[in-house]
Amino acid sequence: MSENITRRTFFKRTTAAGLLGALAATGLNKPVQAAGLTNGTLGTLIDLTKCNGCKDYDTPLCVAACGKHNQARFPEPIKPLKKYWPQNKVEDWSNKRDLKSRLTPYNWTFVDHVKVEHNGTVQEVFVPRRCMHCDNPTCSKLCPFSAITKDQSGAVSIDDELCFGGAKCRDVCPWGIPQRQVGVGIYLDIAPDLAGGGVMYKCDMCVDLLAEGEKPACVSACPKGAILIGPREDLKNLAYKTAKEVNGYIYGDKENGGTTTLYISAVPFEKIDAAIIADKASKKDILPGRPGMPVNVENYLSTGKGMFLSSITATFAGAAVAGITAYRTIKGDKAKQPQNRKQNNQGGEYNDGEEIK
16 A cells, blocks of 8 residues: 555545445436436337438438437547557547448448348348347446446446446447547546547437437438337337238347347348348458347346356446546546547557558
């Protein structure tokens, strides 16, 4: 123990951290719950038999609406950028803000496009992709800083003021949904040389709009009615009814233990997943942000290793949140908004100097 910190001071700080951790555990420090559209858990239904990728537009309207609504929340990194110690890489998408063909910190939904052979014919399939908002989100349970929460609407959100950008959430997500931007976040103020790698970003189901009783931006923008939102059980019943009518398939009800996002397709999702994998391989696409659709994928939290890691993470997370909360209290507004700084125009790179394309 440092000579500058007495035993008495140590126990004082430990006690304070415990109290702050208790507040975090009870949810008193969490954002206001989304309300207005419904009093219970919401569900979204994406009908691939209706989506045509907005062929007549340069950008699918759901993607454009998402970007417009969330633009003020996009990261503004501080440059020059530092590597992720002890690794020799950074994930910087700031010079690729117009990229709409995958998930990035600046693009929280996109429409994938593949060709699938089914019943003797080749069919074009357009698949809107974004966070699945899982029933039992692995990302939330295994975040070491409690930066990811699930509210009563079912929306899973990342707190960019708590996130260190360690990307554990992406590692344990079956679809690798959250995407990282370096040069932003609280790690810049706490340990820029030793910890963290930025902030993770993803769809939060437009919880701000839900709180006003409005639909998410993507739902409102879809000209085909291919994206619906409503009470979870109602949407689930509609999904199975519609799938039966078109002799189709359902995705999202069983995957990762169940999600609030359901898909309907006239072709098997195993074939869609295989087509995505094959297309990525043909293009040598190894970057994050273009997820597949693995069928019946297991929730990591249901495994022995996942349950053990979750219990360890919960203990660490309480202490981490307490420490960060104490730091914010001491530093004030400066610590609360670590990324609101002036940026320059230096470009970025990914994974050992490989430029993001």
